Amino acid sequence: MKIALILLVRNELPCLKVVLPTIPAPGPDSGFDMVVAVDGGSTDGSVEFLEAHGVAVVGQSKRGRGEAFHVAFDTIDADAYIFFSPDGNEAVSDLPRFRAALQDGADLVIASRMMKGAVNEEDHLVFKWRKWANNAFNLMANLAFRRSGPYVTDTINGYRAITRQAARQLRLDASDYTIEYQMTQRALKAGLRIVEFPTVEGQRVAGETQAHSIPTGLRFIKCFWREVSVRHGG
């Protein structure tokens, strides 16, 4: 099984400088066979930095994190894709776990920040607004779409892998930060095999999230209602 590690990058130079050196070389032990970055129009030297370090970079013709997923599925030849945000939030040490689950027959593998043994970026706070909102979206998706498989504890996390076949079957079309939520909901509807493992979410190395809570939350609600009303993936 050929697995591509996809780095999702938009203006992440300070983070890349810290995170890229920690990513192992492709091979049987590292959990992936090739590394490609999809760039959403960086202007801060991220592309030049990646290329200088031997990472192939594919550009996007349309804006948005969801578009980056479509670019990966359309242009990178692999049997499965691991999506990784090199901003410090995601644990590099988890990378080999995706291959194990994919080889075991999973269609979609999610590193969960919510299940037992996991740590969420907000767990040190008293008011975990983002975590609570995410758990509400998790509940909605499971109540509406789950068939026989286990409860999916983190329907939204970006740190995940999907097989090419599953990605094709689900006919994903979200262009923004709702891409993962759409993917999980359609996988639930289609009864695909979703496997989660607990992860420890780190803090961003530098800069700020480009997903602002309120507008992103509203998009998630819209995404959910659309999935309630369409039959894709079912």
Ligand SMILES: Nc1nc2c(ncn2[C@@H]2O[C@H](COP(=O)(O)OP(=O)(O)O)[C@@H](O)[C@H]2O)c(=O)[nH]1
């Ligand atoms: N290729 C691509 N990557 C993006 C885009 N928007 C955000 N990203 C990357 O996606 C990752 C996660 O973004 P971030 O703003 O930290 O969102 P959060 O982790 O969900 O809070 C980062 O590595 C970003 O650089 C985009 O439009 N295209």
Ligand SMILES: [Mg+2]
């Ligand atoms: Mg992030």
